[in-house]
Amino acid sequence: GQQLNQSPQSMFIQEGEDVSMNCTSSSIFNTWLWYKQDPGEGPVLLIALYKAGELTSNGRLTAQFGITRKDSFLNISASIPSDVGIYFCAGFNAGNNRKLIWGLGTSLAVNP
Amino acid sequence: ETGVTQTPRHLVMGMTNKKSLKCEQHLGHNAMYWYKQSAKKPLELMFVYSLEERVENNSVPSRFSPECPNSSHLFLHLHTLQPEDSALYLCASSQERGIRNTIYFGEGSWLTVV
Numbered sequence: 001g002q003q004l005n006q007s008p009q010s011m012f013i014q015e016g017e018d019v020s021m022n023c024t025s026s027s028i029f030n031t032w033l034w035y036k037q038d039p040g041e042g043p044v045l046l047i048a049l050y051k052a053g054e055l056t057s058n059g060r061l062t063a064q065f066g067i068t069r070k071d072s073f074l075n076i077s078a079s080i081p082s083d084v085g086i087y088f089c090a091g092f093n094a095g096n097n098r099k100l101i102w103g104l105g106t107s108l109a110v111n112p
Numbered sequence: 113e114t115g116v117t118q119t120p121r122h123l124v125m126g127m128t129n130k131k132s133l134k135c136e137q138h139l140g141h142n143a144m145y146w147y148k149q150s151a152k153k154p155l156e157l158m159f160v161y162s163l164e165e166r167v168e169n170n171s172v173p174s175r176f177s178p179e180c181p182n183s184s185h186l187f188l189h190l191h192t193l194q195p196e197d198s199a200l201y202l203c204a205s206s207q208e209r210g211i212r213n214t215i216y217f218g219e220g221s222w223l224t225v226v
Binding site for chain 2: 042043050088090092099103
């Protein structure tokens with residue numbers, strides 16, 4: 001099935017650094033969702049985006065819905081050790097708002 | 113606490129066993145989902161229930177049988193599974209509103225088939 005291109009696959013950074021990751025699709029999306037998953041847990045929703053160009057923040061996290069509607073990025077500022085985990089992008093493309101299309105995730109490690 | 117509760121969190125079953133996974137959502141949502149998460153693969157949608165009616169069945173083998181008795185509860189009945197069915201099974205719910213749909217996940221049930 002379709003999947004999103006999410007990059008980078010993994011990142012190893014120092015505490016305090018900013019992080020950026022992005023997702024691209026081959027088709028137009030109506031919704032972009034960013035999730036974080038800790039080991040052994042389910043994905044937790046971080047940010048939801050519904051409109052092209054929309055920029056939304058949640059604490060140190062900021063995400064944007066690309067104006068082409070085919071991409072989105074997530075930034076984390078001033079990373080801390082508890083930011084460690086896997087970050088997934090997901091979205092609904094036009095015509096099906098029940099089947100989320102997923103990226104393979106970005107694994108983030110933070111060195112204290 | 114996401115408002116979606118799954119039990120059991122861990123399950124080990126033999127290939128001839130029958131077991132069930134349970135999900136309950138406390139968010140007042142009108143749609144519920146089962147997903148399968150395997151290593152190095154995107155999350156796979158298995159089933160969708162909207163207003164207690166099954167609206168998607170993503171070519172899932174019949175050894176997985178969902179049940180949605182009401183809008184707050186969802187079950188996944190498991191029977192004669194294979195070792196390759198071992199995975200994290202995630203329940204989710206959402207309030208469908210036109211093209212806006214935001215999905216909230218439970219903590220998952222780790223299934224090991226031996």
